[in-house]
Structure formats: structure tokens, C-alpha cells
Amino acid sequence: TNPAVYIKTTNETASTGSAVEGAVRLGFSAWPGWFPWQVAEEQGIFEQNNVAVDLKWFDGYLESISTLTAGQIDANSQTLGDTVSSVSGGADQVVVLVNDNSTGNDKVIVAEGINSVADLKGKKVAAEEGTVDHFLLLLGLEKANIPKQDIQFVPLETGKAAAAFVAGQVDAVAVFAPFTTQALKRPGSQELFSSKDFPGAISDHLVFNRKYIQENPDKVQAVVDSWFATLDYMQANQDKAYEIMAKRGGVSVEEYKEYADGTQIFSVEENLKAFQPANDMSSLMFAADEMGQFLVDSGLATQKPDTSTLFDDQFVKAYAAKVGKS
Amino acid sequence: MFLQVNKLNKQFQTKTGTLVVLKDIDMTIQQGEFICAVGASGSGKSTLLRQIAGLDTPTSGEVKVDGKQVTGPGPDRGMVFQHYTLFPWMNVQENTEFGLKLQGVPKKERREQASYFLTVVGLTKFAQSLPKELSGGMKQRVAIARALASEPKVLLMDEPFGALDIHTKESMHEFMLDLWQRTNITIFMITHDVEEAVFLSNRIYALGARPGTVRKEIPINLPDRTHMVKRHAIFHDYRDELMDLLRKHGQEAVAAVV
Amino acid sequence: MFLQVNKLNKQFQTKTGTLVVLKDIDMTIQQGEFICAVGASGSGKSTLLRQIAGLDTPTSGEVKVDGKQVTGPGPDRGMVFQHYTLFPWMNVQENTEFGLKLQGVPKKERREQASYFLTVVGLTKFAQSLPKELSGGMKQRVAIARALASEPKVLLMDEPFGALDIHTKESMHEFMLDLWQRTNITIFMITHDVEEAVFLSNRIYALGARPGTVRKEIPINLPDRTHMVKRHAIFHDYRDELMDLLRKHGQEAVAAVV
Amino acid sequence: MTSTPHRSIQSFIKPKLIRPTVFWRLAEDIPKPLYTALTITSIALPLLLWWMVTTFGNIDPKFLPSPGKVLEAFGRLWSTRELLKDTVASLWRVGVGFLFASLFSIPVGVLMGSFPSIRALLEPLFGLMRYMPAPAFIPLLILYLGIGEEPKITLIFIGVFFFNSLMVMDTVKFVPKDLIEATYMLGGNRWEALTQVILPHVLPGIIDACRINLAAAWQLVIVSELIAANEGLGRRISVAGRFLRTDEIFVGLIVIGVIGLTFDLLFQYLLRVSCKWASQKR
Amino acid sequence: MTSTPHRSIQSFIKPKLIRPTVFWRLAEDIPKPLYTALTITSIALPLLLWWMVTTFGNIDPKFLPSPGKVLEAFGRLWSTRELLKDTVASLWRVGVGFLFASLFSIPVGVLMGSFPSIRALLEPLFGLMRYMPAPAFIPLLILYLGIGEEPKITLIFIGVFFFNSLMVMDTVKFVPKDLIEATYMLGGNRWEALTQVILPHVLPGIIDACRINLAAAWQLVIVSELIAANEGLGRRISVAGRFLRTDEIFVGLIVIGVIGLTFDLLFQYLLRVSCKWASQKR
Numbered sequence A: 001t002n003p004a005v006y007i008k009t010t011n012e013t014a015s016t017g018s019a020v021e022g023a024v025r026l027g028f029s030a031w032p033g034w035f036p037w038q039v040a041e042e043q044g045i046f047e048q049n050n051v052a053v054d055l056k057w058f059d060g061y062l063e064s065i066s067t068l069t070a071g072q073i074d075a076n077s078q079t080l081g082d083t084v085s086s087v088s089g090g091a092d093q094v095v096v097l098v099n100d101n102s103t104g105n106d107k108v109i110v111a112e113g114i115n116s117v118a119d120l121k122g123k124k125v126a127a128e129e130g131t132v133d134h135f136l137l138l139l140g141l142e143k144a145n146i147p148k149q150d151i152q153f154v155p156l157e158t159g160k161a162a163a164a165f166v167a168g169q170v171d172a173v174a175v176f177a178p179f180t181t182q183a184l185k186r187p188g189s190q191e192l193f194s195s196k197d198f199p200g201a202i203s204d205h206l207v208f209n210r211k212y213i214q215e216n217p218d219k220v221q222a223v224v225d226s227w228f229a230t231l232d233y234m235q236a237n238q239d240k241a242y243e244i245m246a247k248r249g250g251v252s253v254e255e256y257k258e259y260a261d262g263t264q265i266f267s268v269e270e271n272l273k274a275f276q277p278a279n280d281m282s283s284l285m286f287a288a289d290e291m292g293q294f295l296v297d298s299g300l301a302t303q304k305p306d307t308s309t310l311f312d313d314q315f316v317k318a319y320a321a322k323v324g325k326s
Numbered sequence B, C: 001m002f003l004q005v006n007k008l009n010k011q012f013q014t015k016t017g018t019l020v021v022l023k024d025i026d027m028t029i030q031q032g033e034f035i036c037a038v039g040a041s042g043s044g045k046s047t048l049l050r051q052i053a054g055l056d057t058p059t060s061g062e063v064k065v066d067g068k069q070v071t072g073p074g075p076d077r078g079m080v081f082q083h084y085t086l087f088p089w090m091n092v093q094e095n096t097e098f099g100l101k102l103q104g105v106p107k108k109e110r111r112e113q114a115s116y117f118l119t120v121v122g123l124t125k126f127a128q129s130l131p132k133e134l135s136g137g138m139k140q141r142v143a144i145a146r147a148l149a150s151e152p153k154v155l156l157m158d159e160p161f162g163a164l165d166i167h168t169k170e171s172m173h174e175f176m177l178d179l180w181q182r183t184n185i186t187i188f189m190i191t192h193d194v195e196e197a198v199f200l201s202n203r204i205y206a207l208g209a210r211p212g213t214v215r216k217e218i219p220i221n222l223p224d225r226t227h228m229v230k231r232h233a234i235f236h237d238y239r240d241e242l243m244d245l246l247r248k249h250g251q252e253a254v255a256a257v258v
Numbered sequence D, E: 001m002t003s004t005p006h007r008s009i010q011s012f013i014k015p016k017l018i019r020p021t022v023f024w025r026l027a028e029d030i031p032k033p034l035y036t037a038l039t040i041t042s043i044a045l046p047l048l049l050w051w052m053v054t055t056f057g058n059i060d061p062k063f064l065p066s067p068g069k070v071l072e073a074f075g076r077l078w079s080t081r082e083l084l085k086d087t088v089a090s091l092w093r094v095g096v097g098f099l100f101a102s103l104f105s106i107p108v109g110v111l112m113g114s115f116p117s118i119r120a121l122l123e124p125l126f127g128l129m130r131y132m133p134a135p136a137f138i139p140l141l142i143l144y145l146g147i148g149e150e151p152k153i154t155l156i157f158i159g160v161f162f163f164n165s166l167m168v169m170d171t172v173k174f175v176p177k178d179l180i181e182a183t184y185m186l187g188g189n190r191w192e193a194l195t196q197v198i199l200p201h202v203l204p205g206i207i208d209a210c211r212i213n214l215a216a217a218w219q220l221v222i223v224s225e226l227i228a229a230n231e232g233l234g235r236r237i238s239v240a241g242r243f244l245r246t247d248e249i250f251v252g253l254i255v256i257g258v259i260g261l262t263f264d265l266l267f268q269y270l271l272r273v274s275c276k277w278a279s280q281k282r
């Protein structure tokens, strides 16, 4: 092992004990809807639910997805879009829990002088190709009836996209928090539209490999239970929770609080509803179908993936039954 | 018939065709003799010695040492090369021991043997020096000690003193004669220096060039072997005979050079 | 007094202190003379020539050529080095022309001049060959042609034939004498080969070693300059006188070598 | 003289025999047909192993696609012209970046090798810069140069320039001082010695340094195409990596490998031509 | 003899003078104090320029932080021990990866250089592999090796192994054949010639190849730490890049540069020690 583990930095959190044999390997990355996992770990909520979790932080969201696909972790928090594209690539994954919906933390931010979606015509717009923000951008264009060929799309990793925007190298950018804060540092920049304008379009989940669920249903249940327990804890100890999450995100507590409205953490009830079939974006199945179409349209997938077995609500239902909210 | 070369032929395949370098070489050397082969540059001297050493395989013919046919290189023939071939990272002692080490001689014995031969070549004081700290003559003396340490049946030398200045060369000649008389070893030496050959050897093979052949075999009988002999008429006669022989062939060879 | 060396001293700063290589050297060479300086290896011969060439600066003393003090290298002194210094990527013609090209001589003139001197050294047929295709003697002949092409006031040579075999060396000696008589150039040559020096020069400076000093200046008067003269008693007397001189100092030098 | 009974040594010597061999020839040429056969094996054997493992082993094609699948992906990408476009894009970037890097590093390297003063002035800085990972400059490059071709090419430039300068510098050390002095004696000045003697002499060394650093340039193609590239082999590989399309990764890798090897052989040919005059073989 | 009036040439010759110089000495040593002064300038001048530009130029510190700000960032990261942890983590990864790569590539390279058969068998494959960008292997490495230290180290291994093998191979070419034949004549077999003659002879060359490739290993530190690293200089630089903390990028770069240069000097020292026996200076 790397001897660096023996060096304790002053701002390092006490926990992160070495991985226990048989622990659930759970990955997450920078997104306000997922920072609660850090709270769960630091407050010992996994232990309270009798499950060992090896929580893996990824600086790069993309790496967390490919690591799950590679089977090197058991579970990951990721967006619906990415789950669908993984599945289209042949991965066998199951959504067991909705973490949150983005209600404004995914933004299209534009430079001074751009005031409408129509103004984007001919402009350079950066986003990470195939991610939800790319999706959001296309949704916005579609709503304004602007063909996507009319803009100059610049594929850039999210962090770099924000940096390029600040440096004035692109005219607009589609990014998620905390990179939105970063992008808005450009003088005169403003939000053009955000995920708030497209409710349900961007939802984030806890995704497991199917094989793991089949072999360890009780552990999956315990992780789901821990999530809801964490939400309860955060309700009760807001300040402490904010402090932990802001630090993980690398922003100040004040900045972090701005994200609160942009991310709607899903309660048990909302979870149950989302797993129901319906004909609008409030239903996961419908949204997954839309997303599949988007991937085909944008050329990132060759054929529409089968999303029929993507969702498994048994764990959410079991928790609801346990707390009497079904 | 200690060292015997029978109907030896050697040719190389080159881009422009087959190059015949040695043609029907016959030589016979008795135990304890000091024999030189003299020839112009490019007459195939080194090629001949490589066949005897077993570093190359003749196209036809054979080489026998002490009755046994040569099939490959080996320490029964000590070799001193035209260019310095000391191992530059070993000191003089280690260089001298190296052959014995390769042959599995225990440390103590090989140390003694090497020390003995360093005494023989007069370099005991330089045992700990690196080759780069030695002059050219000293280097070749170490190479000789190294070859002798394995107690070879014959010592093969390929223009060992060609790179030395005239004074060092003279002292090496005296050293060689002294060594030969003391150890009574069989020596076969190759050179293009006619005076050197006359001064040192019992018998000289004069080689013709392109292809290399034995032109003449000349037994040498000198009244004595100090460097005063070089003013002797008999010495000059030998010298001139050989010079004439080689000058003719040498000029042929030079004319043939591209 | 065409080439003059006055009270020349040269010392080097080494890790172990100051090394005096040349001490109070005085030499005078007249126009058209062929002069040799003879000395053992390490006696500072090359160092002396480098001061004359202007490739190095004396610690004290001066060198004058045709009355002008030498301050740096230049084509008024043609130089033939101890090691082959032909430019390997240029053919013989280009090598010979190179000095003239550097001096801004137009193409046509320098081509003619180079061709002329290639005729002088007898290598016209090899004008298009690369240096690697030449034998050692031919290489030095090209180096001589190259030096001569700039029509230097004096030709400086540093053991130019040291690496040649004895036959090639002999023919180079004849060539040099012939060249000297035809062009009437002033030649200053350095060598450790006593016979070579006696055979070629009008006068010999015998150098002593450590530090290099002029031990003796010996004018040479030979009845003729064909290689038959080497059997002449007068030749042997010169040779032996020099040999004795050098042998003594040479051994001192060898003893001083680490 | 010591009185050691030195004849005793024979009893210690264990005779050994060097058996003649063809395959195990040490520092000696082996017959041409064997050489050819082994060269073919070099490429064929790994291919065969790969084919065997994927056919008979029970391996997820996500982890290791079969040669057939890779060929199929190649056909697919070729027929849509995507592969061609990617190849041209990457070739251009690597080519231009490498060209500029060579154009600057060769003179700089030659000057550093020739003039100790210039070496003293630049070597410490270059030695430091060489270790700095080129990808670290990406954020800065985006800031300064934007998202077009310039930052991509500059990245490759940075990755090659320092290495190449220092390697060219090293080759200049091997120019014999005699040749430079001969130039002075023939009436040349320092500038002429530099351009007409040092430069031709180190040409083969420069070509060899460039050959090695062209490979280094290709190592950066993926990283450079992370900067807002719409096409390119590096971008194809990283997109394929994201969607775990291992077959496309392999297509990209093999295309890069083949292009690289082609240029390598070209450089080796140039090297041989450029040092025809050298007596020693390279 | 031609009748050319060859004395005519004098009129064409334009006399030239080589002025004595200290700074522009070509392939000659310059005085020690000048050398030291220039070396100091080499580092001090860029620092000064940097300081001037950031102080007097009107530059956004996001684009180019001042030396002061970088020093401040250094202090901040040092006091929290983060920098130490990053440095140790990266040093370890690069060190282990490089060590393993050397451990394998040196014998392989020596064998390839010594036996033409082994060269024929491996050179084409290695030549191909060398061009394949190491970052392309990241998805595959995650698949096979997970996200721990193994894939990071393996990436550095891949990036160094092929280059080093081929460069070591090249150095073996320069072993004089005479020395090998002398070994045979002294009773050595091929194995002994390999281990007791070729190996010691190429040791300085191997050290030099390793020195160059250690720099190549550091080039990969950023890419390798994209694989789920929680610490490391490469990771620090890429995170800093994402948040445009240019001062931290500079801290990372400078630390890497200094570490690299330290090892470089160490290798140069080893090189000098290992070729003490060589008559030619390196």
C-alpha cells in the first residue's frame, strides 16, 4: 500500500477506516445530491444500520461510472442519463433509489450579451459530451426550436468547460454544481436556463450491479436504509451536515447553501412515486426512455437500450413498509 | 607437430560476391617454437589467426592443436588481440584472474597464479590499477599475463605491438624473448613489422595477399638476440629479403584497394 | 628565420597541481627546410605543435611565423593531425576544397586548386570517394592535400604516419620527400620514429621529457635519400645517437607513468 | 621471481565447451531466414494468443474483445469514414506539434551542446521543465490559447521540446574536438565550425533523438485531445473508454501503433542514409 | 602534372580572424565562475521575469499567479500536511512503477541487444507498443486491476517499460565484439559473456536510459492519478485545474520539477561513478 496513507493531514476527517472484508464498495462524486453519503460515513450512520461501506470518492465523475461498469465497485451514485448509456453499452445495472432531482443545479450559463436561447446561435457552447448537462442544453434548444447544428458545440470535461468559460474561450457552458459557481465567476455572466425549467429531466440515483443485488439483497437494503437515515439526520443537524458537505465539495458553507434549492433530495414518498409508470418525466421509466432516444439522436449509442429491467423498487418499498409510509 | 594448419581455406560472402581471403594455408609449428607470420595489411593475417583461435569456422581445411581439431574458442590457446581487449572496469589483477575465474579455479589459487604472471610481466606494482591508467605497452603486457595465466598450449598474438611507439616496442621485444626463454611456451605471432619478425622468431611465414597464401617459409638464424644484432649484416639480409617480398605484394594490395 | 619559437613555456593546471609540459623551448626554422622534432611519448610534442598552430596559448614565450606573432589558428599554417581528421561526410574532393571554401575562394578556382593538389598527392582517381573508403595512408595524403591547398607558409605535421603499417609508411616517406622537393615548402614534423626523422629531415630537434626541453639539435647530412641509405653506416650512427638519447629519457618517462 | 609452483593450476580447471548454436548467437548475426521467421512470429504469436484466449477462454468481450470483433469495429469505423477523419486529425496535430518542437529544439540543443555558456544558461531550467508533466499545462493552455487546435498542438510541443533539446545536446558531445580544430586551421571561424562541421556530424544523432521523441509525442495524443476535440484517434479512444467499447479502444491503439511504426521505419531509413559516411554501423 | 598556375589562389583568399572569446567558446570549457553565474541566471532570470510580469503587468492572477501567491499556496498546503501527503503518494507510485519497469526492461533490453534472435522476436512488437499512448490503457486497467494502487502503478510501468527496453537494447550495440571474443578465448561461455562482460560494460548506458525514462514516468503522474486517486501531486494539479486554482497548479509543477531534478542529479552522479573506468568522459 501507498505509504501516503500514514500521513494524516490536518483537515482530514477522522473516519475512512481501512476497508472491511465484504464491505459494500460505494462510489460517489461531486454533486450536491450525493454529498449526504459523506455525512453518512462521518456520522457513523452505516454502522448504525449494520452495514460496512467502503465509500469511494471520485474527483472525476466519469471515472466513477466506468469503475462501476468495470465491476470494480458495487454501487455508484450517478445520473439517469449515464446509467442508461452504460446499459446501452452492455452493463447490467439496476437503479434502487432516487437520490435527488436537479432543480436548478444544472445550469446553462452564458456570457454577457446573450439573453435568450436564440442568441446562442453560432456561439461556442461547452459541455461534457453525453452527460446530463449536454442533455439539458439540447432540451433547451429543442424547446426554443433551435436545431442543435446551429450552435458550435465544444466537448470538454465539466471542470475544464467551466474554466474555459471563465477564461472567455467559450460563450456559454452547461455545467452542474459546484462548477456552476466557478462558471459564474466570469464577470457579466448569467444563468440562461437551468434544470428547474425541466422538472424530472435530470434525476440522480443509487445504482447497483445486478449480480450484487442478487447475492447481497440485505446489504443493499441496509445501504438504502442508511440513506434515508442520513436524510433524517441532516434534517436534525443542518449546520453540521452543511459543514461536512461543503468541505467535501471544496466550497464554502455559504456557497454550498446556494445549492440547496437547486437540488431536491427525494423523500421516501417521492421515491415511491418516481418508480411508478407514467407518461411524463416524473416517471423514471418514461425518463429513461427519453434518455435512450437522446443517446441515439446524439450518436452516442447505436441502438436504443432496453430499460425494462432497469428499475427495482423493492428496497424503497421495504423501507417505506418499515417506517409505515407505504 | 604441435600446432598444425592443414589446407585451410576461408572465403566470405559479400554483397559483391565471394571474397577468397585465405587459400590453401599449410603451417606446422613445433612445441616451444616462436613463429611469426608476416604480411601486408589486408593479407588475411587476422582472419588466419581467428580460424586458429576457433572464433570463426574455416570454409575448408582444419586446425589441430596438440593433435586435437579446433572446433571453437577455448583457453588452451591464449590470445592477445590486435586492439586492447582488457576489461576496462576490472583492475589489472582482476583482468589477469578473469580467465581462471571463468574456468572455476578457486579464489586462492587463481590469485596466486595471477600474481605469479604479473611478476613475470613485471606489473606487480600495478595490480590495483585500472586499464585506462596504463600505457599501451603495459596494457599488452597485462593481456599477455591474462592469456598465460590459463597455461595455454600455444600463445597466439595478433600484431600485439602495432600501436606502441618505437621505444616501448623495443622493450616489449626484449620482454617477449625473455618470457619465451623462461616459460618455454609455443608462440605464434602475426605482424606486419618485418624487423620485429626477424628479431623475435625462429621461423617466419611470409604471406602473400589477395588471396592470403604462404609465399615463403624462412628459418631465421641470428648470432644473438640483443638489439645490437639489428646492425648485423645477416639481420639486414633477412629484413631486405622479406621487405622485397612484401613490398611487391604490398603494392599489389594497395593498388587493389578501392 | 621563417618559423621561430622563442622561450616557449607551457604548463597545465591539473587537480594534482601545476604540470610543466614545455620548458624554454627555442627553435628556428628557415624557409624551405624540412625539420623534425623527435621525442618519447608524453614529452610534449603535440603540445608544442598546438602552440605553433595557435590552437592553444603559451604560458609564456612566443611563436612567430614569417615575422608575425601567432595569436590564433589560421590557414597560413597547414596542419596534419596525429589522428585522421578528414570530415567523414565529405568526399575527397570536398575535403580538399573545404579550407578554400571557408576562405571564400570561388567555386571554380577552389575546384582547380583542389584538383591540382589531389594530383600532387596522387589521389585524383579517388576524388569522389568517402574517407571511410580510404586506407590510412590515403587518408593522410588527403589531409596533406587539404592543408597544402591553402598554400600555407609552413606545413605542421603531428606524427602523421604513426598509425600506418611499415610498408605504407615507407611509401609515404618517399612521397613526402618528393612533395617537399617539388613544392619547396617549409615542413615541421613531429614524430617518435627515429628512422623516419633521420630519413626525412635536414635537422632534428631531440626533445627531452618531463618537462619537454630541446636536448639536442642535430643537423642531418645523408649521402642520398632513397631507402638504400638506411643500410649506410652514417644513417645508423644518426639513428643510434638519437635512440640512445631517447632511450634514456624514454625510460625515465616510462618510470614516471602511473 | 616468486617460487609458486604455478604448474599446479591445471588440476583446478574444469573444461567447458561452447556448443555451436544458431538461435543463441551472441552479438553475431543470425541467418536471414531465421530472422525473418522470428520477426513474423513477433507479430503473429501475440495475435494467435489473443485469438485463442478470446475464443477458448471464457472472457467477457467487454474486457477483451476478440480479434474478429476488433476487425468488425475497424470495418464499421472505416466505412463511415470516421476512422479516416480521426486519423488525419491526430496525424496533423501530432505532426505539427512535433515539427515545431523539432524546429526549435534542434537549434537550441545544438547550441547547448556546442557552447558551454549556453548550456549553463539553459540546462538547469530545461532539466526542471522536462519533469513537469505536460498534461498539467492543459488548464493553462485553455486559458491562454483557447480550445482550438493551438492548445492541442502546444501541448505536444511542450511534451517534446525539452526532451528533444536535451537529447540533441547530448549527441553534440560526441563530435571529435579534432574536427573543430581542423576547421579553425583551415580558416573557419566558430560559426562555420558550428554550421559546417558540428551540424553535419550530429545529424544522425539528431534523427535518432527525433525518432525516440516522435513516440513521446504520440503518447500525448489522448491527453491533448481531451481539449475540446471533435475528432481524433485520442478522442475516439477516450470516448470508447467511457462507454467501455473495448473493441474501439483496440482499433485506435492498433492504428496509432501502425502509424508510429511506419514513421519509426522511415526515421530508421533516414538515419541509415544520413550516416552512410560513418564507418561504424548504427 | 597539370600546368595550372596554382599560385594564383592567394588573390582570392579573404583573411579572417578568430577573435578570442570567453562566452562563445565552442566545445571548450569556460571558466568555472562564469559557469556558476550562468547556472544561477538560468533559474533566477525566469523567476525575475515572472515576478516582473505579475507585478507590473496587468494580469489576472487566475491566469498567472504571482510568485508570492504561489509561495503562499505552498505554505498553505504545506501547513495542512496535504502537500507532504501528495508528494509521498506520487513519489511512491512513480517510484514503484518505475522500479518495476526498470527491473523488467533492463534484462529484456540486454537480452534483446545481445541476441539477434531475441531482438527479432521482440523488437517489432515493442516498436508497435511503444507508440500506443499509455492513457489509452486506463479503461482496460480499471477493468482488470480495479481502482487501487495497482492500475496507477501499472500505467507508469507501461509508459516506461517499452521505451526503456528499446533504449537499453541500443546501448548494448556499443559493446566491442573483441571483448566478447576475449571472454570466449579465456574459457567463458555465452552466459558468462553476457553476465560478466556485456552487463558491466553497458551499466553506464543503462543508467543513462533510466535517467531519461524517469522523466517520462513523471510525465504520466497526472494521467495515472485520474484513476480514483484521493491524493497525489497529479491529482492535486488536475483538481486545481478544474477550479482554476492556478497557484496550486504551479505549486504542484514546481514540486515535481524539483523532485525530478534531484533524481536527475542523483542518476548523473551514479552515471559518473559507474563509468569511472571509461577513458572517455560522459
Ligand SMILES: Nc1ncnc2c1ncn2[C@@H]1O[C@H](COP(=O)(O)OP(=O)(O)OP(=O)(O)O)[C@@H](O)[C@H]1O
Binding pocket: B012, B013, B014, B019, B021, B039, B040, B041, B042, B043, B044, B045, B046, B047, B048, B192
Ligand atoms: N567478416 C568478414 N566479411 C567480409 N570480409 C572480411 C571479413 N573479415 C575480413 N574480411 C576481409 O578479409 C581481408 C583480410 O582481412 P584481415 O583483417 O584478415 O587482414 P589483416 O592481414 O589482419 O590486415 P591488418 O594488418 O590491417 O590487420 C580484408 O580484405 C577484409 O576486408
Ligand SMILES: Nc1ncnc2c1ncn2[C@@H]1O[C@H](COP(=O)(O)OP(=O)(O)OP(=O)(O)O)[C@@H](O)[C@H]1O
Binding pocket: C012, C013, C014, C019, C021, C039, C040, C041, C042, C043, C044, C045, C046, C047, C048, C082, C192
Ligand atoms: N590539456 C591538458 N591538460 C593537462 N595535461 C595535458 C594537457 N594536454 C597534454 N597534457 C599532458 O602533457 C604531456 C604531454 O602531452 P603530449 O600530448 O603533448 O605528448 P606527446 O609528446 O604528443 O605524446 P604522444 O607521442 O603520445 O602523442 C602529457 O603528460 C599530457 O598528460
Ligand SMILES: [Mg+2]
Binding pocket: B045, B046, B047, B082, B158
Ligand atoms: Mg589484422
Ligand SMILES: [Mg+2]
Binding pocket: C045, C046, C047, C082, C158
Ligand atoms: Mg602527440
